[in-house]
Amino acid sequence: MQQNFKSSYNVHVVRILLTFVGMIIVGSLLRSLLLPSEFGDYGHYRPGAVTEEANREMRNKTNDSCLDCHYFVKKIHLKGVHEVVSCEVCHGAYSDHVKDGKVIGEMPVYRGEEIKSLCLRCHNKIIRARPPESIKMIAMPEHLEEKNVRTDHVCNQCHHVHAPYKWIKEAREMMGLPEKWEGGSSWKK
Amino acid sequence: MEEITKIKKEIDLDRRGFIKKVLSGAIGGSLLLVMPATAREIAEQIPGMKEQTDLFIADKKFAFVVDITGCIGCGSCCIADKNEYQVPDGHYRTWVERYIIDDHDEVYVDSPNGGLDGYTEPRDDIKNPIRDTFFAPKLCNMCENPSCVQVCPVGATFRTEDGFILVDDKRCVGCSYCVQACPYSVRFINPVKHTAEKCTWCYHRVRQGMLPACVNVCPVHARKFGDLNDKSSEVYKLLHEPHVISVLKPDMGNKPSLHYLGLRREVI
Amino acid sequence: MHEILATASGALGYVFPNDLHVHWSLMIVLYPYITGIVAGAFIVSSLYHVFHIKALKPLAKFSLLFAFAFLACATLPLMMHLGQPGRAMSMFLTPNPSSAMAGFGYIYTAYAFVLALEIFFIYRVHLVKRRQETTGWQHAMYTVFSMASDNLSERSLKLDRKIISFLAAIGIPMACVLHGYVGFIFGGVKANPLWATPLMPVIFLLSACVSGIAGIIVAYFLLRKIAGKSIDMDCVRTSIKFLWGFFIVDFTFEMLEIFSHGYMATAHWHTLHELLWGPLFNSYWVWQVMILSVIPFLLLGYVSIRKVSDSLLRIIAPVASVMILLQVLLMRWNVVIGGQLMSKSQRGSVDFQPHWFEKEGIFLSMVIMVLPIIILYVMGKVFPFWHDDNQSEV
Numbered sequence: 114m115q116q117n118f119k120s121s122y123n124v125h126v127v128r129i130l131l132t133f134v135g136m137i138i139v140g141s142l143l144r145s146l147l148l149p150s151e152f153g154d155y156g157h158y159r160p161g162a163v164t165e166e167a168n169r170e171m172r173n174k175t176n177d178s179c180l181d182c183h184y185f186v187k188k189i190h191l192k193g194v195h196e197v198v199s200c201e202v203c204h205g206a207y208s209d210h211v212k213d214g215k216v217i218g219e220m221p222v223y224r225g226e227e228i229k230s231l232c233l234r235c236h237n238k239i240i241r242a243r244p245p246e247s248i249k250m251i252a253m254p255e256h257l258e259e260k261n262v263r264t265d266h267v268c269n270q271c272h273h274v275h276a277p278y279k280w281i282k283e284a285r286e287m288m289g290l291p292e293k294w295e296g297g298s299s300w301k302k
Numbered sequence: 303m304e305e306i307t308k309i310k311k312e313i314d315l316d317r318r319g320f321i322k323k324v325l326s327g328a329i330g331g332s333l334l335l336v337m338p339a340t341a342r343e344i345a346e347q348i349p350g351m352k353e354q355t356d357l358f359i360a361d362k363k364f365a366f367v368v369d370i371t372g373c374i375g376c377g378s379c380c381i382a383d384k385n386e387y388q389v390p391d392g393h394y395r396t397w398v399e400r401y402i403i404d405d406h407d408e409v410y411v412d413s414p415n416g417g418l419d420g421y422t423e424p425r426d427d428i429k430n431p432i433r434d435t436f437f438a439p440k441l442c443n444m445c446e447n448p449s450c451v452q453v454c455p456v457g458a459t460f461r462t463e464d465g466f467i468l469v470d471d472k473r474c475v476g477c478s479y480c481v482q483a484c485p486y487s488v489r490f491i492n493p494v495k496h497t498a499e500k501c502t503w504c505y506h507r508v509r510q511g512m513l514p515a516c517v518n519v520c521p522v523h524a525r526k527f528g529d530l531n532d533k534s535s536e537v538y539k540l541l542h543e544p545h546v547i548s549v550l551k552p553d554m555g556n557k558p559s560l561h562y563l564g565l566r567r568e569v570i
Numbered sequence: 571m572h573e574i575l576a577t578a579s580g581a582l583g584y585v586f587p588n589d590l591h592v593h594w595s596l597m598i599v600l601y602p603y604i605t606g607i608v609a610g611a612f613i614v615s616s617l618y619h620v621f622h623i624k625a626l627k628p629l630a631k632f633s634l635l636f637a638f639a640f641l642a643c644a645t646l647p648l649m650m651h652l653g654q655p656g657r658a659m660s661m662f663l664t665p666n667p668s669s670a671m672a673g674f675g676y677i678y679t680a681y682a683f684v685l686a687l688e689i690f691f692i693y694r695v696h697l698v699k700r701r702q703e704t705t706g707w708q709h710a711m712y713t714v715f716s717m718a719s720d721n722l723s724e725r726s727l728k729l730d731r732k733i734i735s736f737l738a739a740i741g742i743p744m745a746c747v748l749h750g751y752v753g754f755i756f757g758g759v760k761a762n763p764l765w766a767t768p769l770m771p772v773i774f775l776l777s778a779c780v781s782g783i784a785g786i787i788v789a790y791f792l793l794r795k796i797a798g799k800s801i802d803m804d805c806v807r808t809s810i811k812f813l814w815g816f817f818i819v820d821f822t823f824e825m826l827e828i829f830s831h832g833y834m835a836t837a838h839w840h841t842l843h844e845l846l847w848g849p850l851f852n853s854y855w856v857w858q859v860m861i862l863s864v865i866p867f868l869l870l871g872y873v874s875i876r877k878v879s880d881s882l883l884r885i886i887a888p889v890a891s892v893m894i895l896l897q898v899l900l901m902r903w904n905v906v907i908g909g910q911l912m913s914k915s916q917r918g919s920v921d922f923q924p925h926w927f928e929k930e931g932i933f934l935s936m937v938i939m940v941l942p943i944i945i946l947y948v949m950g951k952v953f954p955f956w957h958d959d960n961q962s963e964v
């Protein structure tokens with residue numbers, strides 16, 4: 114194997130090492146170019162993400178926001194036990210309804226049997242897990258039988274959905290039976 | 303304004319009939335035209351938040367308390383959450399579990415569609431008399447030692463200096479490692495964005511002085527949110543007075559900032 | 571609800587609503603399987619280059635090429651799995667120091683360099699000679715592959731030999747790190763009682779060695795048969811002994827892990843018991859343990875201890891190796907998929923059936939497993955597999 118070689122005995126090793134160093138340099142250059150701005154200033158993350166999350170659109174507002182316009186509902190809703198029930202849970206998110214001060218969509222209003230199933234979502238006695246001190250529960254159709262009404266009645270024929278005792282209290286007042294009710298002018302029990 | 307007075311008069315004349323008409327939509331449409339639909343500034347539910355313009359919230363340490371003894375399982379929180387984030391079906395940023403324990407100590411748990419549709423049916427597979435029943439709402443535990451942040455390979459999920467764990471959906475690679483690592487299974491991969499998602503305690507709402515959507519809608523005040531640096535806050539009092547209060551899976555060592563009032567050992 | 575049907579095909583007991591999805595599916599089964607084969611094949615080469623097991627000489631070069639072909643495909647299943655594969659470079663850009671997964675990019679790259687360099691130095695004489703023999707594009711290709719050096723002097727070759735020993739030596743701990751680390755990705759997930767055990771990296775590493783050796787034996791038989799070349803039975807006997815040795819330790823640790831869990835019987839054991847005697851019973855106890863571990867264990871033991879004839883060994887060696895390859899694949903399945911079948915509710919489990927044609931389905935898995943074989947075939951055109959392939963040796 115005695116012959117003359119053009120390259121030196123270790124040139125391939127040197128070239129590999131140079132390639133390696135070159136790759137590290139290119140790699141670190143690329144890294145500094147591609148790294149998101151301010152990354153790592155507060156921790157191992159992009160601070161911009163905090164601002165983006167903070168600026169997310171608020172889709173649900175509060176009952177106050179809804180009742181600001183719907184003041185006739187306000188007069189009823191805030192006087193009854195259902196004042197704690199959120200408008201948007203039954204009627205959908207505020208931002209689907211109003212945008213930049215303009216009405217952009219109609220919100221669902223439940224009727225008939227839909228109302229019944231909505232009521233029973235909370236007031237159904239057969240779901241035993243409910244703490245009785247938090248909520249009044251009834252069984253269907255026993256409740257209707259007990260009240261001597263037809264069993265095909267839906268809830269809002271007797272109970273105003275926004276203030277469940279409103280009509281009942283008014284009826285009792287008309288018939289001169291107000292003593293069972295406390296709370297003065299409100300329709301809370 | 304003239305029309306409004308007319309309507310007022312009508313309300314006074316026949317309230318019941320009027321509301322009925324509104325509900326059936328007869329007057330509703332015309333009302334929309336006259337009501338001033340301006341986006342009024344809503345009052346802050348968490349005072350002083352709107353003045354905070356720094357990257358992080360200063361001088362506040364938020365905590366979340368869920369009252370197991372109060373929850374009625376109505377699923378309002380789940381509806382509000384889905385409304386707020388338009389969470390794809392089959393994925394849950396928050397959910398409500400129903401627990402039924404019989405007198406043989408058999409525990410029955412279910413959460414059909416995460417409680418989003420409410421609980422309308424009783425369980426009919428329970429053979430023995432029932433001894434205890436309750437609901438347990440679940441959401442992000444906002445751990446002090448969050449497993450998800452520990453395992454995220456690219457720093458796309460992180461704990462902010464104000465204690466919120468957030469997801470950077472512009473950097474998430476969708477590897478699901480955080481989903482595997484979270485002991486509470488509050489994370490999922492959004493099937494549309496292909497990135498990880500989870501409850502943020504409504505960081506965007508909090509930053510604007512509003513309560514988290516689920517807290518805001520809870521009719522029985524079973525979800526409580528507040529500042530532990532404020533000694534007059536309800537959460538401070540709950541956590542600093544003798545109450546039956548605990549966190550989920552304490553042996554995981556994650557130190558959740560989500561606490562449960564009246565927590566039973568059956569809740570995992 | 572369609573989304574749920576696509577991942578979990580059914581649920582038993584109470585499963586957390588978000589746990590109905592099996593997030594890590596077939597692709598994440600393949601990923602540790604492929605890196606395991608890489609690490610194991612490298613060990614075979616190191617047995618010759620570092621530990622001077624002379625009988626393994628016929629496999630020394632081939633096992634490196636075999637390892638490289640699989641290494642080239644190791645990131646494929648990961649890319650297929652990622653929700654945002656376009657952002658995969660973030661693993662290099664911003665690796666989170668606390669994440670068990672973030673190191674993969676760098677460990678994988680470093681290991682790929684070591685492997686490529688070792689192949690380069692071992693084949694340098696061949697590459698330099700081919701460069702002189704060829705013209706046109708082939709000449710250009712060999713010029714790049716030989717780093718444009720023509721020096722084959724004794725001094726130069728001596729330097730090469732030193733570098734080969736060095737690379738083979740650091741390659742062993744690196745292969746162990748590569749695969750032990752893959753085990754740690756699972757072993758470090760405290761929320762999953764099946765994964766969270768310090769034994770996980772050890773089990774992954776040992777099963778990696780086993781699958782690598784078995785893969786090399788199968789490929790050796792297959793390729794030599796196809797090429798119509800003789801099979802070095804002495805080499806096979808030695809490989810089989812190593813395979814048996816590694817498998818004894820591997821299988822022992824696998825069983826030890828389950829046994830310790832069962833003996834300590836912590837709260838987690840209840841969940842694990844439900845899993846191993848529930849949805850995983852067939853794939854774990856029946857297939858992984860009884861059929862694909864005990865049978866090859868006995869077969870390998872028999873041919874290692876008893877003096878069996880070459881003709882019998884010619885049948886038993888590839889059969890046992892194929893069974894071991896399947897055992898390791900099933901072990902990956904049972905760990906990766908099995909671990910996700912239990913809900914973190916500790917009260918229920920889901921069922922999982924992979925589909926043929928989905929993003930992470932069976933068809934694509936098969937493509938990914940065939941791809942290394944194609945790469946190996948192409949590599950064989952440039953780097954001859956065998957010592958008797960009419961070329962000079964280092």
